[in-house]
Amino acid sequence: MSKPTNQAAYLVAKNTIPLEVRTAPYTPPGPDEVVIRTHAVAINPVDHIIQHLGNIMYTHLQYPEAILGFDVSGEVVQIGQQVTRFKLGDRVVANAVGTAKNRNLPSHCGFQLYTVLLPRMTSPIPETVPYEKAAVIPLGLSTAACGLFQKDQLALQHPSVPAPKPTGKTVLIWGGSTSVGCNAIQVAVAAGYEVITTCSPRNFAYVKSLGATEAYDYNSRTVVKDIIRAFKGRVTAGALSIGAGAADKCLDVLAGCKGDKVLSMATYPTPATPPKRFVFVQTVVTYLSGLLSLWIKAKRYGVRSAYIFADSLVDNEVGPMIYEQWLPKALAAGTFVAAPEAEVVGHGLENIQRAMDINRKGVSAKKVVVTL
Ligand SMILES: NC(=O)c1ccc[n+]([C@@H]2O[C@H](COP(=O)([O-])OP(=O)(O)OC[C@H]3O[C@@H](n4cnc5c(N)ncnc54)[C@H](OP(=O)(O)O)[C@@H]3O)[C@@H](O)[C@H]2O)c1
Structure with missing residues (x-):
């Protein structure tokens, strides 16, 4: 495939507002990874906590290349050679894990058009669940x-x-x-x-x-x-x-x-x-x-x-148990619903800062979402 043009919302320095939207490298998947064209991202408190307190909590982030974002949904566009669970065009939801200290990879973070994902933190979503609804699931x-x-x-x-x-x-x-x-x-x-x-x-x-x-x-x-x-x-x-x-x-x-x-x-x-x-x-x-x-x-x-360190399930049995075994079946059977309700506040990477500001002011049984 020809290399797609990627864009990301960058946190260019500690305590810096707003995020800066600019061209980003497109990173192909490793053997056990997939890349998605991200269609929706949801905001978590940790996103604005890092933005405001990054020099205390996430000292490992590298500026000006830091990218935030944990909750993504989208369409699989490239697949590593060892991946058997996904095919091109699959609709998926995933916990993007690039900010974790033991990874620290901007290419694996959510606030960009193309994100690299770990299959063990990725689940297919049924046709009946729109991307913006699915995006509320992962970090929660x-x-x-x-x-x-x-x-x-x-x-x-x-x-x-x-x-x-x-x-x-x-x-x-x-x-x-x-x-x-x-x-x-x-x-x-x-x-x-x-x-x-x-x-x-x-x-x-x-x-x-x-x-x-x-x-x-x-x-x-x-x-x-x-x-x-x-x-x-x-x-x-x-x-x-x-x-x-x-x-x-x-x-x-x-x-x-x-x-x-x-x-x-x-x-x-x-x-x-x-x-x-x-x-x-x-x-x-x-x-x-x-x-x-x-x-x-x-x-x-x-x-x-x-x-709890929400990064920890990536490297133990709980991550695959949830994203490979239970969530795909529970979503397909309708025994698990995407919750809380998604509140879509805009389209495009330029709206992510505003979405983070809305979440920071406080939400009640809602998750702030941006479509991409
Ligand atoms: N340790 C980790 O790795 C990790 C990972 C993710 C999140 N977290 C933490 O988990 C917490 C929740 O995150 P979230 O994304 O789920 O939050 P959220 O959905 O943004 O939180 C909004 C909700 O908080 C409720 N709330 C406010 N004050 C409360 C209190 N004192 N006791 C109980 N509920 C309260 C509100 O309930 P009502 O509107 O019903 O009043 C509202 O629905 C945050 O502190 C976050 O930092 C930790």
Whole structure:
């Protein structure tokens, strides 16, 4: 094939706004890779966190060639020699993993027209699922899967299609209306677990439509007591905490329930409002003091707790289990839906910065998407 002309939205330096759209190299796939013409990308908090705090969190990124973007969907246009799962023209969704420290490859990042993908992090999508809907899935699903299924996290039984016999255990998913939470609810149910979750009351019906049995308002003063009461007569398989303050509350719930005392944490301690001055110092102090106080509380309550690194499933059994085995079947059978809802805010790489700004202001049970 003749080399397509690629373009990317570059982060040209630390703390730099806006992203700069310009021509980018087209990178052919390695033997075990595919290239897609990207048709939709979704925004995750980590995209703007890197843009604003890249010199703290992602020190390995190389400027001015850094590209962000984890969630992509598109059409396969080139295939490495060892790849057997895909053919040219396949419609796919994938978790782009180029920003991971052990890869650090701009060609494998999402915010560009042609992205190199790992087949084990890529799933076919049915004709009935449009690209802009599919794009909401990857990082939310990857994070949920790390927390629920990795051996160093909750280590739950894996999902299947159709779902297995109920295990009789209940998982607490704190933050069910987040992108991570919408995926976690569905994949936990698909693995045979009952789900109790939290979100704002406006999203109760939505999280229940995804499979949660009960939903509680995380802003209620009585939420911990209410959830402990709901767990009477139930056995917990552990908790997944998503959102500011969630880990602390989950520890209180786990201390008051019967079952597995395990907590998987998606959200890292960060300042309640983005600091205007001494950003580095305030961020690091909040992070370290938050880690320490949660560690002490978990030890005191006898809870095993671990933070999620959403990159980790790329190199263990959970990535292929989700993207090769479970997701293609679940999407085809309609037992898993792309959630939360996609909010398409524009077309073209020029709109990605605006989309990141919209996500940074805050969303509720929505994922901001740009079509390309
Ligand atoms: N560790 C990792 O590798 C990793 C990877 C991906 C994401 N994350 C983290 O996971 C979190 C969620 O990411 P996301 O992309 O899923 O977020 P998101 O969808 O952008 O989050 C928006 C949602 O957050 C909910 N929310 C706000 N404050 C909350 C709180 N205190 N407790 C519970 N829910 C709250 C809102 O619920 P309502 O509108 O219902 O109030 C809203 O629906 C973020 O902290 C993100 O940094 C971590």
